[in-house]
Amino acid sequence: MKVEIANLSIAFPSPRGPSLAVRGVSLTVGSEKLGIVGESGSGKSLTARSLLKLLPPEARVRADRLAFDGIDILQATERQMRSIRGKRAGLIMQDPKFSLNPVMTAGEQIAESWRLHRKTSKREAREAALDLLAQVQIRDPARVADAYPHELSGGMGQRVMIAMMMAPDPELLIADEPTSALDATVQAEILRLMEDLVSRRGMSLILISHDLPLVSHFCDRVVVMYAGRVVEELNAAGLARAEHPYTRGLLACLPTLSHPQARLTTLTRDPAWMDGSN
Amino acid sequence: MSDTSLRAWLLSDTPTSRRQAGWGRLYRLWCDLRTNPLAMAGLITIILLIVAALAAPLLAAYSPDAQDLSNHLAAPNAAHWLGTDELGRDILARLLWGGRITLGMVVAVVVLVAPVGLVVGCAAGYIGGLPDRILMRVTDVFLAFPRLILALAFVAAITPGITSAIIAIALTAWPPYARIARAETLAIRNSDFIAATRLAGASRTRIILVHIIPLSLGSLIVRVSLDMSSIILTAAALGFLGMGAQPPSPEWGAMVASARRFIVNAWWVPMMPAIAIFVASLAFNLLGDGLRDVLDPKQRS
Amino acid sequence: MNGRLRTLAATAASVLITIFGLTVVTFFIGRVMPIDPIVAILGDHAPPDVVARVRIELGLNQPLWYQYWIFFRNLIHLDLGRSVMTTHPVLQDIGRYFPATFELATAAMIVATLIGVPLGVLAAVRQGTRTDHIVRIVSLAGSSIPVFMLAMLSLVVFYAALGWLPGTGQVSVVYDGIVPRITGMLVIDAAITSHWNTFYNALLHLVQPALVLAYFSMAYITRMTRGFMLDALRGEYITTARAKGLSASTIIWRHAFGNIWVQLITVLALTYAGLLEGAVVTETVFSWPGLGQYLTNSLLNADMNAVLGATMVIGIIYVFLNLLADVLYRMMDPRVR
Numbered sequence: 038m039k040v041e042i043a044n045l046s047i048a049f050p051s052p053r054g055p056s057l058a059v060r061g062v063s064l065t066v067g068s069e070k071l072g073i074v075g076e077s078g079s080g081k082s083l084t085a086r087s088l089l090k091l092l093p094p095e096a097r098v099r100a101d102r103l104a105f106d107g108i109d110i111l112q113a114t115e116r117q118m119r120s121i122r123g124k125r126a127g128l129i130m131q132d133p134k135f136s137l138n139p140v141m142t143a144g145e146q147i148a149e150s151w152r153l154h155r156k157t158s159k160r161e162a163r164e165a166a167l168d169l170l171a172q173v174q175i176r177d178p179a180r181v182a183d184a185y186p187h188e189l190s191g192g193m194g195q196r197v198m199i200a201m202m203m204a205p206d207p208e209l210l211i212a213d214e215p216t217s218a219l220d221a222t223v224q225a226e227i228l229r230l231m232e233d234l235v236s237r238r239g240m241s242l243i244l245i246s247h248d249l250p251l252v253s254h255f256c257d258r259v260v261v262m263y264a265g266r267v268v269e270e271l272n273a274a275g276l277a278r279a280e281h282p283y284t285r286g287l288l289a290c291l292p293t294l295s296h297p298q299a300r301l302t303t304l305t306r307d308p309a310w311m312d313g314s315n
Numbered sequence: 316m317s318d319t320s321l322r323a324w325l326l327s328d329t330p331t332s333r334r335q336a337g338w339g340r341l342y343r344l345w346c347d348l349r350t351n352p353l354a355m356a357g358l359i360t361i362i363l364l365i366v367a368a369l370a371a372p373l374l375a376a377y378s379p380d381a382q383d384l385s386n387h388l389a390a391p392n393a394a395h396w397l398g399t400d401e402l403g404r405d406i407l408a409r410l411l412w413g414g415r416i417t418l419g420m421v422v423a424v425v426v427l428v429a430p431v432g433l434v435v436g437c438a439a440g441y442i443g444g445l446p447d448r449i450l451m452r453v454t455d456v457f458l459a460f461p462r463l464i465l466a467l468a469f470v471a472a473i474t475p476g477i478t479s480a481i482i483a484i485a486l487t488a489w490p491p492y493a494r495i496a497r498a499e500t501l502a503i504r505n506s507d508f509i510a511a512t513r514l515a516g517a518s519r520t521r522i523i524l525v526h527i528i529p530l531s532l533g534s535l536i537v538r539v540s541l542d543m544s545s546i547i548l549t550a551a552a553l554g555f556l557g558m559g560a561q562p563p564s565p566e567w568g569a570m571v572a573s574a575r576r577f578i579v580n581a582w583w584v585p586m587m588p589a590i591a592i593f594v595a596s597l598a599f600n601l602l603g604d605g606l607r608d609v610l611d612p613k614q615r616s
Numbered sequence: 617m618n619g620r621l622r623t624l625a626a627t628a629a630s631v632l633i634t635i636f637g638l639t640v641v642t643f644f645i646g647r648v649m650p651i652d653p654i655v656a657i658l659g660d661h662a663p664p665d666v667v668a669r670v671r672i673e674l675g676l677n678q679p680l681w682y683q684y685w686i687f688f689r690n691l692i693h694l695d696l697g698r699s700v701m702t703t704h705p706v707l708q709d710i711g712r713y714f715p716a717t718f719e720l721a722t723a724a725m726i727v728a729t730l731i732g733v734p735l736g737v738l739a740a741v742r743q744g745t746r747t748d749h750i751v752r753i754v755s756l757a758g759s760s761i762p763v764f765m766l767a768m769l770s771l772v773v774f775y776a777a778l779g780w781l782p783g784t785g786q787v788s789v790v791y792d793g794i795v796p797r798i799t800g801m802l803v804i805d806a807a808i809t810s811h812w813n814t815f816y817n818a819l820l821h822l823v824q825p826a827l828v829l830a831y832f833s834m835a836y837i838t839r840m841t842r843g844f845m846l847d848a849l850r851g852e853y854i855t856t857a858r859a860k861g862l863s864a865s866t867i868i869w870r871h872a873f874g875n876i877w878v879q880l881i882t883v884l885a886l887t888y889a890g891l892l893e894g895a896v897v898t899e900t901v902f903s904w905p906g907l908g909q910y911l912t913n914s915l916l917n918a919d920m921n922a923v924l925g926a927t928m929v930i931g932i933i934y935v936f937l938n939l940l941a942d943v944l945y946r947m948m949d950p951r952v953r
Contacts, residue, residue, distance in 0.1 A: 052346075091858055115864070123861030135852035140875050140950055150860050185950045201860070353753070455630070456637030459938075460931045461893035464911070465641075468927040471915045472645045544760055552897055555764050556912055571764060575901075578768050579776045589765035597760035604756060 038125075038208040038241060040066040040088060043102040047083050047265075050095055058096075059083050060265040066209075070235065070242040072252030072273070074287075075262035081245050084262070085211045089128060090118050106208075124154045126209040127202030129231075132218035133194025137186035143170075143197040144182025150204040169200040173230060192223035199231060209241045217247070228255055249276075249287050261287075264311050283310055347609040354605020360598035368414030375408035379565045388581040398583045400574055406587050413565035413588065417595065420481055420550045421543055427485040429539055432492025437527045439493070440500030441519070450497070454490035462487045462545070463552055470558045477566070480559040484549050488542065495538050499531035533610045541603035544596035551592045567592050623946075631939050638931045642924050643687050647680070696928070697921035701914060706925035709910060714929075715800025716786060717899070717906030721891040723822055724829035729884060732834040736841025741868055743846060751838060758835025763894050767828045767901035774824060784903040787818045825902040832894045833887045840883045844876040851875070878949040885941035889934040 047059040059080035064071075075081045086092055088105060090113070103110045105121055113121075122128075130136040138146060147169055148162035157165070163182070170178035173196040186194055195215060202210060212231060216224040232255050235242045246252045253259050253273040261269040261284045269281040279285050286304040326343070330336035348354055367374060377395075383403035391398045397406040439450040457465070462484075469483035470476075503509060504527070512522055553559030554568025562573050570588035577584045671677050678686075690697070696706035739751035774781040782788060786802050791814040798805045803822060806815035848854070849872050857871040892907070899908035907926055914922035 089859060091855055119861045119863065121861070122859055128856070128859035130852060130856065132852070136856045138853040138857070138871055138875065140878075141871075149862075153861060187951055198856075201856075205861075353749075353756075452630075452633055452637065455634045456641055459634055459638055459935045460641075460927065461890060461934065463893045463896060464927055464930050467896070467911065467915055468642070468645050468923055471918065471923050472920065548760075548762055551762050552764070555762070555897065556900065557916060568762075571762075571768075575764075575768070578772055582772055585768060586765070589762060589768070592762050593760060593765060596762070597757060600756045600760045604752070 038068065038106050039104075040064075040106075040209065040241075040243075041102050041104045042084070042088075043100060045084060045087060045098070045100040045103060047080065047087060047092065048097045048099075049093075050097070055097065058265055059087075062262070062265070062267050064260055064267065064270070066241060066243060068239070068241050069258060070232070070244065070256040072256035072259040073243060073245045073262060074247065074249045074252050074259055076247055078264075079262040080265040081262045082213050085213060085243055085245055086128070088211065089122050089126060091122075091128065123150060123202075123207065124205045125207050126211060127205075127207045129195070129198050129202055129210065129212040129215045131214040133186065133189070133191060133198050134218070136198060137194055139186050142183055142185055143189065147182070147197065147201045147204055150201045154205045165204070166200070169204055170197070172203070172234070173197075173200045175200075190223075191219045192227060195219060195223075195227050196230070199227075199234070203234060203238075206238070207240065209243065210235060211243045211245070213245045214247070215244075224251075249284070268310065282307065344609050348605055351605040351608065353601045354608075357598040357601030357603075357605065360594060361602060364414060364595055364598065365418060367411055368418050371408075371411040371415060375405070375411045377405035377408040379404065379409045379412040380563060381405070381408075388577060388584060390581070391583060397587045398581070400570070400584050401577060406584065409565035409570060410567070410588060410591050413567045413570060414591070414595075416477065416560060416564065416566045417547060417550065417592070420477065420484070421546050423481045424484050424488055424546050425539055425543070427481070428488045429492055429535065432489045433496045433528060433531065433535055435489075436493035436496025437500045437523050437531055440497035441504055441523050441527055447497070450493065454493055457487065457490040460487070463549055466549055466553060467556065467558055470553060475558045475561060477560045477564070480550055480553045483553070484546055487549075488546065491542070492535060492538065495534055496528075496531050499534055500527050503527055503530050537603060537607045537610050540599055540606050543599035543603070547592060547596045547599065627939065627942060631935060634935050635932060638928055638935070639688060639691060640684070642928045642931070643684050645927075646687075646920055646924050647683075696925035699914065699919055699922040699925075701917045701919045701922060706922050709922065710907065710926060710929050712800070713905060713907045713910040716802070716904060717892065717895050717908060719801035719803060720822065720825055720829065720899070720904060720906060721888065721895055723826035724833060724891055724894075725884070725888050727826060727830035728832075728834040728837055728887065731830070732837030733841050733880065735834075736838040737845050737868065737873060739838065739842045740845030740849060751842070755835040755838040758831050759839075761831075763828065763832055763897040764901055766831060767825070767898055770824050770828055771901070781824050782817070782821050784901075785821060786905055787814060787821055791817050825898050825904055828902075829891055829894050829898050833891055836887055836890070837880075837883065841876075841880060844879055845872055848872040848875045878945055881944050881948070882941040885937045885944075889937045892930050892933065 042065070043063045045059055045062045046057060048055040048057050050056075058078075062080065062084050064084075073081045073085065083092060083096070087098055087100075087103065088110065090110060092098065098111065100111060105126065108117065108121065110118075137143070141149075144163060144166045147166035148159070151157070151165045151169070152159075152162045166182055167178040170181055175181050175193070175196055181189065181193060181197065186197075189197065198215075210231070215231065216227050219227060228251070231242070234240075242256070244252055244256055249259070249261070253271075253276050256273050259271045259273055259276070260267055261271070261279075261281065263283050269279060269284045271279055271284075276288065279288065283304075283306075286302075289302045290304055324335065325339045327335065327339060330339055348358075381404060383399065385403065386395075386399055387401055387403040389395055389399040389403070395405050395407065397410065400406055400409070435450065439447040460468075465487045466480070466483040469486060470479045473479040473482070509522060509526060512526060517525075550559055550566075551568030551571070554566045554570075555572045557569075557572060560566030560569045562569055567588040571585045571592075574581075574584040574588075578586075676683070694707055696710075698704065699706050699709055702709055735751050735755075739748045742748050771783060775783045791811075795802060795806045795809055795811050795814050798808055802818040803815060806812070806818055849868075851872075853875075854867060854871060857867045862871070895904075895906060896908035896911055898904065899906045900912050903909070907930070911923065911926045913919075914926065
C-alpha cells in the first residue's frame, strides 16, 4: 500500500473568487506512521480526507497525482471509492459525540461495518462486534454494544469508533484529531490503543493533530503544514533539528520543566510563510 | 457619490460608523437575494401588484361596480380583457380595485400584529419567570386552534365584514410572532455583549429596545413575508365562505364565492380572482423563501 | 422512572391547562357578540318582561365568571348546547359529521405522506440541482394555492371535462343509505358489510377531495422533510457512514432518514391537524358531509352553539394530536427515551 500525493490543491468558491485551502501539497505515505501537524485551517484535514474523496461537495480538487495503492482517486468512480473506503482505508474523526450515528447502538454500527465487506449473518456480525469491542479494551462489550452513543463517554465512543473502523481490516487508518475532544487523561490511552492496534495489524497510520510533540511521540515521520502548504518534513526523532521558523516557533512555545520560563513564548508569524518561500 | 465608491463604502470590511455597518449588511443581503431568481420573481410580482392596486383608478377602464346586464358572463375580449361577471361588471377592473382590499388587509394585519408580537415576545423572553410562562401558555392556547377556524368563529361572533376579518386574522396571527421573538431573545439574552451592556448600567427597557428587538427583527421579517401568503389565503377563505368582505365588494375571495356556480359554463369568472389570489400568495412565498435562505445561513448550501 | 413520571405529569398538566384555555377563549368568543343574544333569540319587538325573564333563564344576568362556570360545568357533562339549525345537541351532530372528515383527512394524509416524504428526501439529496428547484416550486405552489381554487379546478377538469371522476358528495344518490352506519366512514362501512358497488362508488368520490387536501399538506411535508434531511446530511455521522464505504441508499435511508423520521412524525401530526382547517373549504366545495361543512352551515345560519362547539372540538383534537406526537417522539427517539 502506498499513498502518493503530488501538487494537491483544494479550493472553495467564495464571493470574492475561489479561496485556496490547500496549495500544492506533495507527500507519500508508505507502510509507516505519518503525523500531519498544523493549526486549524492549515489544510491538514482536507489533505487527508481528499484521499477518501470525502470533501464537501463544493470543494474543487486539483493534483498532479492523487493515488491510493496505484488507484487514481481523482478519476475513481463512486463505486471504486466505496471499495477503498472502510475496506482499505478507515477514518476516525474528532468527536464521537457527532461522528457516531445517534440513533443506532454502538453494536449495530460496528456490525454494519463488519458485514459490509463480508457476507455474514447478523448473529456472526454481532459476535464479531463484541470481539472487536473487547479488542479495543472495553471491559463489558455486551453492555456497550447495546448502548446508544449518547450513553457513552467520549473515550468509550472513540473506542467504538476505532472498533468500527478496524472491523473490515483496512490497510490504512486516517485519524483526524482523534483525541482533541477527549479528556487529557483519556487522550494518551486512546493513542496508545490505536498505535498498538496499528502496529499489531501492520497497518499504516496518518495521524492528524495540532500537537507536535504528541504526534512525534507516536509517529515515525512528521509533516508540518501551515496555510495550506507543507513547510517541513521531519523524522520524528529529529524534531530538534527542525529548520522552519514556524516549526521551531511551535516547539519553543511549549513550556518545559528543565528550562522554566517566567513568561510563555508566543509565536510571531511571518507573512512570507504564506508564500512558501522560507 | 459615484456608483463604485458607493459600492466600496457599502462593502467595506471596516465600517467607520454604525450607519455604514447597517447599510453594508443590508447591501450584502440584497446581493445574496439578487442571485435567487425565484425570490426576485416574487419581489417583482409583489411590486407590480402594489403598483397596480394603487393605480387602480388610472388603470381600470371601467368602474368596478358598473353593471351591464346585456353583456354578462362575457368571455375575455378586447373590450373586457378578463371578461365580465354575472352582472356584466368588468373583471379586470374589479381585480384591480380588489387588490387594494387584499393588500390592505395584509398590511393592516401585519401592522397590528408584528409590533405587538415582537414587543411581547422579547419582553417575556428577557424577563423570564412567571410572565414568560403565562405568555407561552396563552400562545399555546391560540396555537391550538387551526387559524382559519378560530378566525371563522371570531367573525361569526362579531359580524362578517372586512374589519372583523382583519381583527380575527390578527388575533390568530400574533402567537407565532411572539414565539419567534421570544426564542431569538433567549438566544441573545445570555450572550456576553448583553452582560456587558447590563454591567454598564443599561436599564432593562433599554436592553430590550436597543439591543434585543433589533437583533430579533431578521427572523421576524422572514416570518412576516412567509406569513403574508397565509394571511392572504385566510382572508380569501373567509371571503369565499361568506365571512369576510361582503358582495358587492370586489374582494377576491368574495368574487370567487359569488361566481362559483359559473365554474363550468364561464370558468374565467371565478378563476380570474382565484388566480389573482394564487399569484399574490405565491409571490410572497417565493420572496419569503428566498429571504429565509439569505437571513438564515444555516439553511444555505 | 421518577423523572419519566414527572415528565408525564408535566405534559398532562400542560394539556389540561391548554384545554382549559381553549374553553375560556371559546366562551369569550361567544360573548363578544355585539348584538344582545336575547334580541337574537326573541327578535326586536319582544315585551320587556319577557326579555327580563329569558335573561334570567339563560343566566345572562349573572357575572361573567359565573356564566363561564355554568358553561364549563355543562361542558364537563358533555353538554355543548343545542344547534338551532338541526335542533340536535351539538355534540351529537359533531359525532355524526366527524367520521366523514376523519375519512377524508386520513386518506389525504396517507397520499401526502407517501408522496411528500420521498419528494423531500429527493430534494435534499439533490440540493441545488434542477430536481431540487422543481420540487421547491411544486411545494411552494401547494402552499400558495387557495384550496377552493384547486377544488374547483379539479371539478372542472376531472368531473366536467374528462368525466373520469364523480362530482360532489360522498356517494352517488343511488347508493345513498344502503350501507348501515358502523364507523360513519362510508368507504370502511361499505367494505365491512361487503357492499362492493357502494364501496367502489364511495372510493371514487373520495379521490378528488382527498387529492386536493393532500396537495395542500404534501407541500408542507415536503418542505419539512427537505429541511430535516439537509440538516441530517450535514451531520458528522454521515461522513462516518461514507468513510465506512456504505452505499448512497444506505447512507440516505438508514443513517440520515433514520435520524429524522421521529421528528417527521411530529410534523405529520401537525399536518394532520392542519388538514382539519383545509377540510372546511374542501368540504364546502365538494359538499362532503363532514365537520367542516357543518361548521360553514352553522356559520351562515349564525348558529353560535354549533360554531363554538365545532371550534372547540377541533381545538381539542389539535391538542391531542400534538400530545400524540410528543408521546411518540419520546417513545421512539433513543436520545430522549
